[in-house]
Amino acid sequence: MKGNEIMELEKTTQSNTSGNAFSVAEKNGIATVTFDLPGERVNKFSTPVMNEFKALLAKLKTSNYKFVVFRSAKSKIFIAGADIEEIKALSTEAGVRAAVGEGQAIMNMVEDLPMPTMALINGACAGGGCEFILACDYRIASDDSSTRIGLPETQLGILPGFGGCVRLPRVVGIQAALDVILAGKLLNAKKALKIGLVDYMVHPNLLESFAEKEIQKILSSGKGKRRKTFQPRGFVAGLLEGPLKGVVFSQAKKATLKATKGQYPAPLEALEVIKKSYKMSDRAKALEIEKDHFVRCALTDISKNLIHVFYLTEMVKKSSGVADKNVKPRTVKNIGVLGAGTMGGGIAYVAADKGIGVRVKDISNEANAKALKHAYDLWKKLVKKKVIDNYQFSQKSSLVSTTVDYSGFKTLDVVVEAIVENMDIKKKVIAETAKNMRDDAIIVTNTSSLSVTEMSEGHPRPEYFAGMHFFSPVHKMPLVEVIRGPKTSDETISTVFELSKKMGKMPVVVKDGPGFLVNRLLLPYMAEAAFLLTEGMDIETVDKAYVKFGMPMGPFELMDSVGLDVCAKVLKIFRKAYPDRVEVSPIMEKLEANKTRLGQKTNLGFYKYDHSGRKTEVDQTVYAELNLGARTKPYDAQECVERGVFAMINECCLALDADRIVETPHEVDLAMIMGTGFPPFRGGLLKYADSIGAKYVAERLTHYAAARNAKARLSPSVKLAERASSGKKFYN
Numbered sequence: 024m025k026g027n028e029i030m031e032l033e034k035t036t037q038s039n040t041s042g043n044a045f046s047v048a049e050k051n052g053i054a055t056v057t058f059d060l061p062g063e064r065v066n067k068f069s070t071p072v073m074n075e076f077k078a079l080l081a082k083l084k085t086s087n088y089k090f091v092v093f094r095s096a097k098s099k100i101f102i103a104g105a106d107i108e109e110i111k112a113l114s115t116e117a118g119v120r121a122a123v124g125e126g127q128a129i130m131n132m133v134e135d136l137p138m139p140t141m142a143l144i145n146g147a148c149a150g151g152g153c154e155f156i157l158a159c160d161y162r163i164a165s166d167d168s169s170t171r172i173g174l175p176e177t178q179l180g181i182l183p184g185f186g187g188c189v190r191l192p193r194v195v196g197i198q199a200a201l202d203v204i205l206a207g208k209l210l211n212a213k214k215a216l217k218i219g220l221v222d223y224m225v226h227p228n229l230l231e232s233f234a235e236k237e238i239q240k241i242l243s244s245g246k247g248k249r250r251k252t253f254q255p256r257g258f259v260a261g262l263l264e265g266p267l268k269g270v271v272f273s274q275a276k277k278a279t280l281k282a283t284k285g286q287y288p289a290p291l292e293a294l295e296v297i298k299k300s301y302k303m304s305d306r307a308k309a310l311e312i313e314k315d316h317f318v319r320c321a322l323t324d325i326s327k328n329l330i331h332v333f334y335l336t337e338m339v340k341k342s343s344g345v346a347d348k349n350v351k352p353r354t355v356k357n358i359g360v361l362g363a364g365t366m367g368g369g370i371a372y373v374a375a376d377k378g379i380g381v382r383v384k385d386i387s388n389e390a391n392a393k394a395l396k397h398a399y400d401l402w403k404k405l406v407k408k409k410v411i412d413n414y415q416f417s418q419k420s421s422l423v424s425t426t427v428d429y430s431g432f433k434t435l436d437v438v439v440e441a442i443v444e445n446m447d448i449k450k451k452v453i454a455e456t457a458k459n460m461r462d463d464a465i466i467v468t469n470t471s472s473l474s475v476t477e478m479s480e481g482h483p484r485p486e487y488f489a490g491m492h493f494f495s496p497v498h499k500m501p502l503v504e505v506i507r508g509p510k511t512s513d514e515t516i517s518t519v520f521e522l523s524k525k526m527g528k529m530p531v532v533v534k535d536g537p538g539f540l541v542n543r544l545l546l547p548y549m550a551e552a553a554f555l556l557t558e559g560m561d562i563e564t565v566d567k568a569y570v571k572f573g574m575p576m577g578p579f580e581l582m583d584s585v586g587l588d589v590c591a592k593v594l595k596i597f598r599k600a601y602p603d604r605v606e607v608s609p610i611m612e613k614l615e616a617n618k619t620r621l622g623q624k625t626n627l628g629f630y631k632y633d634h635s636g637r638k639t640e641v642d643q644t645v646y647a648e649l650n651l652g653a654r655t656k657p658y659d660a661q662e663c664v665e666r667g668v669f670a671m672i673n674e675c676c677l678a679l680d681a682d683r684i685v686e687t688p689h690e691v692d693l694a695m696i697m698g699t700g701f702p703p704f705r706g707g708l709l710k711y712a713d714s715i716g717a718k719y720v721a722e723r724l725t726h727y728a729a730a731r732n733a734k735a736r737l738s739p740s741v742k743l744a745e746r747a748s749s750g751k752k753f754y755n
C-alpha cells in the first residue's frame with residue numbers, strides 16, 4: 024500500500040455527513056430512530072454526526088412520543104464508536120475538554136429524555152456506541168456473531184470519555200466493568216447478557232418484533248424510564264461491591280500493571296476514574312473526573328502511537344495486496360498443507376478454525392496424527408473455556424483430513440508447502456504437487472530463509488507460485504509475509520493476501536530477498552545480542568533491558584524459542600548474502616553443534632525449560648560451555664538496547680530505501696509489531712526511529728562501531744547516513 028493511499032484511508036474515515044445520518048419513523052406513538060451514516064460502511068460519532076444527533080435529541084425531548092427506539096440500518100454495525108481521526112487530531116487540552124464535554128452532554132441528553140428509550144443492537148457496538156446504549160433505559164442485543172459490545176478505548180491509549188467509566192460500573196457492577204474497560208474488551212451478546220450489559224438476547228430476525236412486545240409490556244406496566252443499577256447476588260458479591268471494593272481495585276491495579284508492564288497508562292487512569300466516581304450521586308462531578316483523566320491520556324505520544332497502529336491494521340483490512348484495483352482475489356474454500364510438522368500443523372489448525380477445508384499431506388502417518396492432535400487439543404481448550412461448544416468443535420475438526428499421497432489434491436485451491444527447509448527437496452515436491460493439482464491452482468511456500476525466486480523454478484507455472492510466510496506459533500502470531508516472486512501474478516498475490524485475512528492474519532506483501540522483511544531486521548538484532556554476551560554481558564540483564572524497552576521477550580529468550588540451530592543456520596545464510604556487514608559471533612556455531620541445547624524444543628538453551636516448555640531460569644552453565652569468562656557486565660541497559668534496536672533501524676534503511684523490500688514505513692511497522700511484538704506503544708520500529716531521529720541513531724551507531732570494534736556491522740549504512748544528514752523522517 025502506498026503512503027498516499029494510507030492518507031486517503033485516514034481521510035475517508037473522517038465522516039462528512041450532510042445532516043441525514045438519522046431518520047425517524049413513528050408508529051402508535053413510538054418513535055424509531057434509525058442511524059445510517061450516508062456513504063459509510065459504519066456508523067460512527069463524528070462532530071457533524073453528533074451535532075445532528077444533538078438537534079434530533081432536542082426535538083425528541085419536546086415531542087409527544089411515548090417511547091423512543093434506536094436502531095442501525097447497517098447490517099453488521101450498530102455504532103463503531105467515536106471518529107478516531109478526530110481523536111488523533113486533538114492537540115490541546117482545551118480542545119480535548121471541549122470534545123469530551125460535548126460527547127458527555129449528548130449522552131446526558133439521551134439519558135434525560137422524558138420518555139423511555141431502548142437500543143436494538145445488531146452488530147458492533149463499541150466505544151462511543153456502547154456509551155450511548157448505556158445512556159438508554161433498555162438494551163436488547165441480537166445473538167448474531169457480528170454483535171460485539173464493549174469499550175476498547177484503552178487499546179487506543181485513552182479511556183471511555185462519554186460517560187462509559189461512570190455508567191458501565193453502575194449497570195454491571197465494578198468487577199465486570201473493570202474487566203471490560205481495563206482490557207478494552209468487546210463482548211459477544213451472550214456475555215453481555217450474562218453481565219447485565221443488555222437485558223435480552225434474541226435472534227436478529229426477531230429483534231424488532233421482540234422489542235415491540237417488550238415496549239408494550241413496559242408501557243402497560245407503567246415501568247417507564249429507569250436507571251439500571253447493578254444488584255450483587257450473594258453475600259460475597261455484595262461485600263466486593265461495597266465495603267471490600269478497595270480489594271477489587273487494588274487487585275485490578277496489580278493485574279493491570281503485570282499485563283501492561285507499566286507501559287500503558289490508560290487502563291490505570293480508567294481505574295482511577297471508576298474508583299473515584301463509583302456510586303457518586305452527582306453525575307456532573309463524576310463526569311468531570313472522567314474528563315480530567317481522559318485529558319491526561321489523549322495528548323500522549325502513547326495514544327497517538329496506538330492510534331497509528333490502529334490505522335495500520337485498518338490499512339490491511341481495506342487493502343487487496345496489489346495496486347491494481349481491478350484485480351480480484353479468487354475464492355478459496357479448500358487448501359492443502361504439505362508437511363504436518365510444527366508449522367504445517369499450526370497452519371492447518373488456523374485455516375480449519377476459520378471454516379476452510381484442509382487436506383494435510385506428510386510423508387509420515389505419525390506426523391499427520393500429531394498435527395491432528397495439535398489442532399484437536401487447541402479446540403478442546405476452547406471448549407473448556409466455553410469459547411466454542413461441542414457442535415463447533417466437531418464442525419471445525421471435520422474440516423481437517425490427512426493423507427500420505429495426493430488424493431483429494433485436484434479439488435484444492437491453494438497448497439501451502441511447509442516441509443523441510445531444503446531447496447532441492449522443496450523444488451522437487453513443488454513440481455510433483457503441481458502435477459497433482461488443477462493447472463490454475465496456487466502453491467505457496469512457508470520457507471523462512473530460502474529464495475522464493477529460486478524455488479519458483481520448481482513450479483511449471485510460476486505465476487501461480489508465491490511465498491506465504493507464517494510465524495511460530497502459528498495460532499498466536501498474527502503476521503503473514505506474502506512474498507512476491509519474479510513471475511508471481513497479481514491475482515495470486517491478492518488471493519494469498521485475502522486467504523491470510525480469512526485465516527485471521529495480518530498480511531504484508533514483501534519482495535523476495537534474504538530473510539524477507541522481519542527476519543532480515545531481526546537477524547542483526549539477534550547477532551548483536553550474541554556479541555553482548557561475548558563482551559561480558561549476562562543473559563538476564565540483556566533480556567530484562569529489552570523487556571523494559573517494551574519487547575515481549577529479550578533476544579536470548581527469542582533465540583531459544585526460534586531454536587538455536589535455526590538461528591545459527593539462518594545467520595550463516597544472512598552472512599553469505601551480505602558478507603561485508605554481517606558478522607556472526609563464534610558462540611553461535613558452538614551452540615549449533617550441541618544438539619542437546621537447541622532452545623525451548625530441547626528444554627535447554629540460554630534458559631532452562633520445564634517439561635511443559637515453560638521457562639524456569641537462565642542456565643548458568645552455558646557461559647562455561649561457550650568458553651566465556653566471568654560476567655563483567657560492562658554496559659548499561661541503554662547500550663544493550665540501542666545496539667540491537669539501532670542495528671534493526673540501520674538494516675531497515677537498506678531494506679526500505681535501497682532494496683524496497685516493502686514500499687512504505689507503515690508496512691515495516693505493522694510487520695514488526697505483528698511479527699516480533701515490537702512495542703505498539705512506540706508505534707513500530709520506524710515511528711520510534713522518527714521519534715528519536717536518524718541523526719541520533721547514526722551518531723550512537725558510529726560511537727558503538729568504534730568503541731566496540733564493530734565497524735563492519737554497526738557503522739551507519741549509506742541510507743541511514745543519508746537520512747541523518749538530510750533529517751528526512753520515515754513518516755512525512
Ligand SMILES: NC(=O)c1ccc[n+]([C@@H]2O[C@H](COP(=O)([O-])OP(=O)(O)OC[C@H]3O[C@@H](n4cnc5c(N)ncnc54)[C@H](O)[C@@H]3O)[C@@H](O)[C@H]2O)c1
Pocket residue numbers: 361362363364365366367384385386387390440441442443444445452469470471472492493494495585
Ligand atoms: N519452525 C519455525 O519457527 C518456522 C517459522 C516459519 C517458517 N518455517 C518454515 O516452515 C517449514 C517447516 O518447518 P517446521 O518447523 O514445521 O518443520 P518440521 O520439521 O516440524 O516439519 C516438517 C514436516 O515436513 C514433513 N516432510 C518432509 N518431507 C516431506 C515431503 N516430501 N512431503 C510432505 N511432508 C514432508 C516431515 O515429515 C515433517 O513432519 C520450513 O520451510 C521452515 O523454514 C518454520
